Amino acid sequence: xxxxxxGKTGWGxxxxxxxxxxxxxxxxxxxxxxxxxxxxxxxxxxKYKTLNLVGNFYTTVIRGVPELLVIYLFFFGGSGxxxxxxxxxxxxxxxxxxxxxxxxxxxxxxSGAYSTEVFRGAIQSIDKGQFEAAKVLGINKFGQFYKIIxxxxxxxxxxxxxxxxxxxxxxxxxxxxxxxxxxMRQSYIAAxxxxxxxxxxxxxAVLYLMLTYxxxxxxxxxxxxxxxxx
Amino acid sequence: MDFDLMITSxxxxxxxxxxxxxxxxxxxxxxxxxxLFFAILRLNKNIFINKFAYGYSYIFRGTPLLVQxxxxxxxxxxxxxxxxxxxxxxxxxxxxxxxxxxxxxxGAYTSEIxxxxxxxxxxxxxxxxxxxxxxxxxxxYKIQIPIAIRxxxxxYGNEIILMMKGTSLASTVTLMDLTGVAKYIISxxxxxxxxxxxxxxxxxxxxxxxxxxxKYLEKKYSFQQ
Numbered sequence: 528x529x530x531x532x533x534g535k536t537g538w539g540x541x542x543x544x545x546x547x548x549x550x551x552x553x554x555x556x557x558x559x560x561x562x563x564x565x566x567x568x569x570x571x572x573x574k575y576k577t578l579n580l581v582g583n584f585y586t587t588v589i590r591g592v593p594e595l596l597v598i599y600l601f602f603f604g605g606s607g608x609x610x611x612x613x614x615x616x617x618x619x620x621x622x623x624x625x626x627x628x629x630x631x632x633x634x635x636x637x638s639g640a641y642s643t644e645v646f647r648g649a650i651q652s653i654d655k656g657q658f659e660a661a662k663v664l665g666i667n668k669f670g671q672f673y674k675i676i677x678x679x680x681x682x683x684x685x686x687x688x689x690x691x692x693x694x695x696x697x698x699x700x701x702x703x704x705x706x707x708x709x710x711m712r713q714s715y716i717a718a719x720x721x722x723x724x725x726x727x728x729x730x731x732a733v734l735y736l737m738l739t740y741x742x743x744x745x746x747x748x749x750x751x752x753x754x755x756x757x
Numbered sequence: 758m759d760f761d762l763m764i765t766s767x768x769x770x771x772x773x774x775x776x777x778x779x780x781x782x783x784x785x786x787x788x789x790x791x792x793l794f795f796a797i798l799r800l801n802k803n804i805f806i807n808k809f810a811y812g813y814s815y816i817f818r819g820t821p822l823l824v825q826x827x828x829x830x831x832x833x834x835x836x837x838x839x840x841x842x843x844x845x846x847x848x849x850x851x852x853x854x855x856x857x858x859x860x861x862x863x864g865a866y867t868s869e870i871x872x873x874x875x876x877x878x879x880x881x882x883x884x885x886x887x888x889x890x891x892x893x894x895x896x897x898y899k900i901q902i903p904i905a906i907r908x909x910x911x912x913y914g915n916e917i918i919l920m921m922k923g924t925s926l927a928s929t930v931t932l933m934d935l936t937g938v939a940k941y942i943i944s945x946x947x948x949x950x951x952x953x954x955x956x957x958x959x960x961x962x963x964x965x966x967x968x969x970x971x972k973y974l975e976k977k978y979s980f981q982q
Contacts, residue, residue, distance in 0.1 A: 587961070588957065588961065590918075590964075591918070591922075591957075591960060591961045591964035591965075592922070592957040592960045592961060593921075593922040593923075593924075593925030593936055593960060594922065594925070595925040595926060595928065595929075595936050596925060596936050596939060596953065596956060596957060596960070599936070599939070599940050599943060599949065599953075600949050600950070600953040603943050603944065603947065603949040604949035604950055604953070607947075607949070693819075697820070697821040697822075698821075700821035700823045700824060701821075701823060701926075703823070704929065711821070711823060711824065711827075714827075715827075718831065722835075723835065724827070724828075724831035724832045724835060725828065725831075725832035725833065725835045725836065728824055728827045728828040728831065728832050729828060729832065731824050731827075732816070732820040732824045732825070732828065735819065735820045735821060735824060736815075736816065736819045736820055739819040739820075740819070
């Protein structure tokens with residue numbers, strides 16, 4: 528237990544901050560994922576074949592390639608790509624992006640592919656009559672989406688989004704390879720300096736279990752809230 | 758674009774694919790038995806056995822695969838007693854540690870898939886078997902298991918693809934699988950995009966094959982014939 532003490536003698540406070548970091552990366556990645564899903568879901572549902580192709584390419588590639596490989600692409604290629612774009616605008620200095628941004632972008636793109644599939648499924652399972660009724664009532668496209676489709680879609684999407692959240696939360700452990708100090712990286716450091724890997728990795732597992740347990744409870748509450756009236 | 762690098766790295770990556778496929782097939786093979794075993798435990802009426810099986814799948818599904826590999830590879834070696842037993846022969850090899858971790862992980866997911874498949878079998882089918890005088894054992898092996906396998910094919914297909922992606926974590930415990938070799942080439946040449954295209958292409962090709970094989974099996978064993 529003294530290994531987990533707060534302060535200089537133990538790893539308690541370090542692991543506490545690492546847990547906060549994991550939560551921060553997961554939430555950022557999830558939001559980045561939503562952003563990508565908002566772009567690619569309409570593409571997948573579009574009537575134009577080319578747009579469909581772009582949407583399908585994104586979800587197929589990301590869901591068919593290991594997360595770790597995507598993270599390596601971002602880790603090794605991220606600053607190169609940014610520098611290339613910067614060089615077009617006449618900026619030639621070395622740019623280093625921090626591990627938090629690289630990590631949440633990489634995980635966000637992965638999470639976005641799963642979110643896209645969830646949104647697509649949810650929209651497709653909304654009754655066609657709803658779209659038609661909205662049109663007949665003369666509601667504009669914006670209102671149709673935000674007032675009629677989105678509220679119904681959210682209710683259908685929440686159970687599956689909770690799966691995406693779990694995947695995202697667990698995927699953040701892979702960012703430890705880039706050196707970002709989240710739960711996994713901190714346990715690695717602690718295990719290395721105390722020569723007690725069994726304890727620290729098991730403790731990391733407990734932390735992840737706690738995170739998944741608490742988030743499941745919260746999401747269940749959301750689910751109940753959004754299915755009022757059903 | 759450095760096409761020369763793509764061409765020269767292709768055979769190296771293809772060689773590493775063999776390691777990936779070995780890891781995948783071994784863990785799926787053992788994981789299927791483990792999953793079936795725990796699915797049957799989940800259906801047991803004894804609450805302790807039931808809770809034990811639920812705890813297993815909850816823990817392995819609720820923690821990242823990376824933690825599981827690290828506990829087995831770095832953690833178990835710390836127990837002095839284990840080092841004296843024959844288990845140490847297995848546990849000191851990263852290859853077997855990875856397979857053990859993958860097996861336990863896929864076993865947990867498979868047990869959930871099979872459990873829900875068993876539970877969706879209509880009671881009428883089992884009753885029909887009983888009224889024909891077929892013994893419980895035969896009902897289980899000849900009626901319940903085949904139906905459950907057909908029922909769980911789509912979900913299990915996804916699990917195979919997830920597991921294939923999961924084997925990439927073997928590279929974190931020094932194994933040179935497809936991702937491991939890709940990382941090595943990237944870090945020596947600093948050409949991440951080219952290597953990503955080739956390695957990602959190989960992974961996508963495997964996903965494509967698995968997807969189509971499962972689709973074929975689903976069609977072949979569909980109920981409406």
